[in-house]
Amino acid sequence: MQAGTVDTAPEQRSWWAELGQVVPRAMAGAARAARPDPDADCPPLAANPLTWATLAVDELTMSTAYLINRRGGTVQDTLDDTREALRRLERAGLLDDHTRLFPEPVAPADLRTTRRRRAGVEFEHLSFRTPDPLQVALPGSVAWNDGNATAHAYLLRHGDRPRPWVVVLHGHRMGEPRDLRLLGSHRLSRALGVDVAHLVLPMHGPRGRGGRHPFPGLDAVTNFFGFAQSVWDARALLAALRAEGADTIGVFGVSLGGHVAALLAGLDADLSCVVAGVPTSDVATMMATTVRQHWGEDAVVDSGVEDESYRALSRLVSPLSLPVLVPHERLFLYAAIGDRLVTPQQAIELWRHWDKPEILWLQGGHILNNVGASRRFVVDALARSGVKGG
Numbered sequence: 001m002q003a004g005t006v007d008t009a010p011e012q013r014s015w016w017a018e019l020g021q022v023v024p025r026a027m028a029g030a031a032r033a034a035r036p037d038p039d040a041d042c043p044p045l046a047a048n049p050l051t052w053a054t055l056a057v058d059e060l061t062m063s064t065a066y067l068i069n070r071r072g073g074t075v076q077d078t079l080d081d082t083r084e085a086l087r088r089l090e091r092a093g094l095l096d097d098h099t100r101l102f103p104e105p106v107a108p109a110d111l112r113t114t115r116r117r118r119a120g121v122e123f124e125h126l127s128f129r130t131p132d133p134l135q136v137a138l139p140g141s142v143a144w145n146d147g148n149a150t151a152h153a154y155l156l157r158h159g160d161r162p163r164p165w166v167v168v169l170h171g172h173r174m175g176e177p178r179d180l181r182l183l184g185s186h187r188l189s190r191a192l193g194v195d196v197a198h199l200v201l202p203m204h205g206p207r208g209r210g211g212r213h214p215f216p217g218l219d220a221v222t223n224f225f226g227f228a229q230s231v232w233d234a235r236a237l238l239a240a241l242r243a244e245g246a247d248t249i250g251v252f253g254v255s256l257g258g259h260v261a262a263l264l265a266g267l268d269a270d271l272s273c274v275v276a277g278v279p280t281s282d283v284a285t286m287m288a289t290t291v292r293q294h295w296g297e298d299a300v301v302d303s304g305v306e307d308e309s310y311r312a313l314s315r316l317v318s319p320l321s322l323p324v325l326v327p328h329e330r331l332f333l334y335a336a337i338g339d340r341l342v343t344p345q346q347a348i349e350l351w352r353h354w355d356k357p358e359i360l361w362l363q364g365g366h367i368l369n370n371v372g373a374s375r376r377f378v379v380d381a382l383a384r385s386g387v388k389g390g
Contacts, residue, residue, distance in 0.1 A: 098322060
């Protein structure tokens with residue numbers, strides 16, 4: 001049965017059956033990841049209760065998200081929108097021209113800043129209007145809420161003299177001021193003596209309140225537009241910083257933010273450093289692998305993520321489709337061996353595409369990856385690339 005012909009709703013699992021599989025799935029995943037494989041590009045997972053617990057947290061996160069977001073209906077409508085989006089992009093000449101697919105924005109002229117304080121951290125809240133990055137209307141799957149038309153960033157400035165900047169890109173369901181501590185932005189500012197710009201990605205934080213479409217998710221058109229908008233907003237922020245005189249800028253992204261950081265590495269040759277943490281590199285393959293390892297082949301078919309139109313739209317906003325512009329010695333990755341949300345293969349494919357730069361493998365899963373080892377790795381990568389205040 002083809003994913004594009006699904007016309008019945010998949011059977012929904014009860015909450016007790018779903019949660020009852022959390023520990024068995026985690027233990028099975030840990031056992032597979034712990035087997036030594038001389039042909040693998042990542043080391044085996046350490047067999048101990050701590051790593052098993054981190055995998056269980058990943059599994060619980062997946063099950064909770066399923067129970068919250070499950071609904072009836074079919075995937076046919078979203079696949080129809082995906083195919084129509086590809087047709088419109090092709091007519092507009094955007095399928096084979098990344099310079100048009102990712103147009104270079106100018107520094108926004110309507111910057112607005114206010115002073116704020118959250119969780120003991122003082123910061124500037126920057127906002128600016130952000131236009132559609134594409135001059136082509138896409139189908140109705142992309143029901144962006146009104147708040148998404150304004151981009152937001154949280155800035156940590158020392159304020160004493162010009163300093164290098166680090167642009168931090170957060171993960172899924174983040175984007176609030178508390179992330180300044182959760183993602184280590186405040187620590188980066190102090191440890192490296194740099195200014196930090198923490199960009200809020202589309203459909204997150206103040207841009208996602210009340211929104212109906214998770215990004216990233218099973219809707220390929222929403223994913224496509226979300227990544228295109230993320231790149232536009234990030235490059236507009238970079239242009240604004242450079243207009244102020246910034247000439248040394250590093251980028252650090254985690255998970256969803258790691259994907260956006262990797263896209264920037266293929267679009268901005270002037271970045272001083274790019275660090276991608278537990279990144280996705282192609283959402284279609286990530287969704288297919290993650291759904292398959294949790295719920296089996298039938299769930300993959302029901303989701304539609306292996307439909308060719310879904311894959312094609314995903315490839316357009318994959319960093320694997322862009323040439324790498326940032327020098328090899330300024331590219332860094334870290335990934336989690338037991339990751340049950342964004343499987344290690346996602347980072348491996350990006351690592352290979354980047355010609356195998358320095359990579360750190362963490363013992364554990366996806367959610368609890370922001371630990372001492374990864375934070376030290378990020379600080380060291382930025383410092384060695386010259387992104388430090390001196």
